[in-house]
Amino acid sequence: MIQHDVVIVGAGLAGMRCALEVCKDMDVGVLTKVYPSRSHSGAAQGGIAASLGNVESDSWEEHMYDTIKGGDFLNDQDAVEEYVKAAPNVIYELEHMGCIFSRTADGKIAQRSFGGHSKPRACFSADRTGHAILHALHEQLMKNSKSVKIYNEWYMHSLIVEDGRCNGVVVSNIQTGEVEVIQAKAVVFATGGYGRVYNITSNAFAGTADGGMAAFEAGIPLEDTEFVQFHPSGLYRQGILFSEAARGEGGYLLNGKGERFMEKYAPSRMELAPRDIVARAEQSEINAGRGVDGKDIIHLDLRHLGKDRIMERLPQIRQLGIDFIGVDCITDCLPIQPTAHYSMGGIPTDKYSHVILDEQGTRLNGFFAAGECACVSVHGGNRLGTNSLLDAVVFGERAGKSVLDYALNIDYADVNEGQEKARVLKKIEDVFQRDGSECYEDIRNEMKKIMMSHCGVFRDEEKLKVCIDTLKDLQERYKKGKVTDKGKLFNTEIYEIIELGNMLSMAQVIAFAALHRQESRGGHFRTDFPKRDDEKFLHHSMVYGSPDGMIVKKKPVVITKHQPAERTY
Ligand SMILES: Cc1cc2nc3c(=O)[nH]c(=O)nc-3n(C[C@H](O)[C@H](O)[C@H](O)COP(=O)(O)OP(=O)(O)OC[C@H]3O[C@@H](n4cnc5c(N)ncnc54)[C@H](O)[C@@H]3O)c2cc1C
Numbered sequence: 001m002i003q004h005d006v007v008i009v010g011a012g013l014a015g016m017r018c019a020l021e022v023c024k025d026m027d028v029g030v031l032t033k034v035y036p037s038r039s040h041s042g043a044a045q046g047g048i049a050a051s052l053g054n055v056e057s058d059s060w061e062e063h064m065y066d067t068i069k070g071g072d073f074l075n076d077q078d079a080v081e082e083y084v085k086a087a088p089n090v091i092y093e094l095e096h097m098g099c100i101f102s103r104t105a106d107g108k109i110a111q112r113s114f115g116g117h118s119k120p121r122a123c124f125s126a127d128r129t130g131h132a133i134l135h136a137l138h139e140q141l142m143k144n145s146k147s148v149k150i151y152n153e154w155y156m157h158s159l160i161v162e163d164g165r166c167n168g169v170v171v172s173n174i175q176t177g178e179v180e181v182i183q184a185k186a187v188v189f190a191t192g193g194y195g196r197v198y199n200i201t202s203n204a205f206a207g208t209a210d211g212g213m214a215a216f217e218a219g220i221p222l223e224d225t226e227f228v229q230f231h232p233s234g235l236y237r238q239g240i241l242f243s244e245a246a247r248g249e250g251g252y253l254l255n256g257k258g259e260r261f262m263e264k265y266a267p268s269r270m271e272l273a274p275r276d277i278v279a280r281a282e283q284s285e286i287n288a289g290r291g292v293d294g295k296d297i298i299h300l301d302l303r304h305l306g307k308d309r310i311m312e313r314l315p316q317i318r319q320l321g322i323d324f325i326g327v328d329c330i331t332d333c334l335p336i337q338p339t340a341h342y343s344m345g346g347i348p349t350d351k352y353s354h355v356i357l358d359e360q361g362t363r364l365n366g367f368f369a370a371g372e373c374a375c376v377s378v379h380g381g382n383r384l385g386t387n388s389l390l391d392a393v394v395f396g397e398r399a400g401k402s403v404l405d406y407a408l409n410i411d412y413a414d415v416n417e418g419q420e421k422a423r424v425l426k427k428i429e430d431v432f433q434r435d436g437s438e439c440y441e442d443i444r445n446e447m448k449k450i451m452m453s454h455c456g457v458f459r460d461e462e463k464l465k466v467c468i469d470t471l472k473d474l475q476e477r478y479k480k481g482k483v484t485d486k487g488k489l490f491n492t493e494i495y496e497i498i499e500l501g502n503m504l505s506m507a508q509v510i511a512f513a514a515l516h517r518q519e520s521r522g523g524h525f526r527t528d529f530p531k532r533d534d535e536k537f538l539h540h541s542m543v544y545g546s547p548d549g550m551i552v553k554k555k556p557v558v559i560t561k562h563q564p565a566e567r568t569y
Pocket of ligand 1: 009010011012013014015031032033034035036039040041042043044045046047048049129130154155156157190191192193202203204206210211241243341342370371372373385386387388389390392
């Protein structure tokens, strides 16, 4: 059995920032199924928010209000306040760690505009911000290699929970196929989002809900999963992201008639309204037959920005267009459509990153979560651009501090290694033994398509019911698949199958929560209930598993400074 004081699953921004904190006083194992610098955080383009006020005067109060309004008043405001107050120091700390930020002419950290932010607040490294931060953190972690061991390309299967305490995880070494138990005094999940359940998504292949599902299977509810963010500018049919920075720098959105249609939907903020509003506007134009060439296409027009600005501020976007579809945005419009981008919901935590078990906030000892897999909730019903990298760093650090508070003076609890291992080995063996005729690839594609068409930008009761029935059917078919690679070494097929199992379960949680929220708020839009309904639904939803199926309960929203108001832009 492997032993570490603390084990962290995930080596994106949240996991690595947490590890840097914990390794000051304890020994840490960081587990990641992809090499750390391949974590999805590295794909983040546009920026990280902080009210530095380097371009225009700004304050944490304004950042707080923008975040709450952007989240359609579902955010827990006590958590938002602490988070936006922490932001400026986070930026300076990252800078001192070696993260290179773009600069203003007088040498300050440059800041640009982003959707829903009333001030230019996004600090950035051209359009490769996540890459710059992820590498800076990785370097720092390497520097601390005495107290940190990184398990590259190891897969976490399940949590070990006994007598109300979390004592470790069961994992596989992907290279050898060996299953191992890691015993720990505390476990942190920083496993990222689950956008891969959708057909069109900006998310990396690793975004498959493993963390959420391991928690759910251990009896922990999932919070606000109905809130999935669709980003307005995914590359047509592929979903690859063209950052909102493109609009932050002044890009236009055009329909098939060449009109800047955002005039109709958000006259004051235009292309820089929050993402849920822009994505719905695009989908409405497409549904009304005003897509480009009659297809599901909207045009992102950057031509008027000119070559110099594009090369300085948006070089990656330009290259993506050239590499993937042969379109150069200096001379032509980029074809885009809404793409599944961010999971507002996830594993419920309090503002100290402790995972909670119920609406009363009862903590599960020894279990913490941070970053996109967690729901604090600072983003409410819709996250503003650049607030997520900030979330990952702020709450990654917090989780680290909370872990030290909790674990410094306690001993390991007993773990029944044989039993824990046997459970996972049986699950893997069951997959190997299946000899059915179903094709996992077909099941995966059908899941992604039904989620996109029936639980996407627009939803209604009928569609959601069809979606849930289809997912149940797919789950039955999933049991009748067949593995082609029966080997143990580097058998990536087996992990893809396990990930698909996780996604099928997560998709059902999303659709179930969406069915129960009979209102429209933030990223969740019900055409049969098109208005926000604060009387009935100003609460977080908590979905629990039970022997008779899922149930949903209500958790109150923490409101401190800002009473819910109409959300117009
Ligand atoms: C294309 C794109 C652009 C974005 N741009 C921005 C932006 O400009 N600004 C902004 O604020 N936000 C942006 N976001 C969102 C932001 O990048 C993410 O929300 C954030 O980086 C998530 O960080 P994380 O540390 O929580 O997870 P990730 O960086 O996703 O890391 C997850 C980690 O968990 C590990 N893991 C998962 N499951 C397992 C398992 N079973 N076993 C072992 N390891 C596992 C993975 O290997 C990985 O290391 C963007 C997102 C995308 C997709």
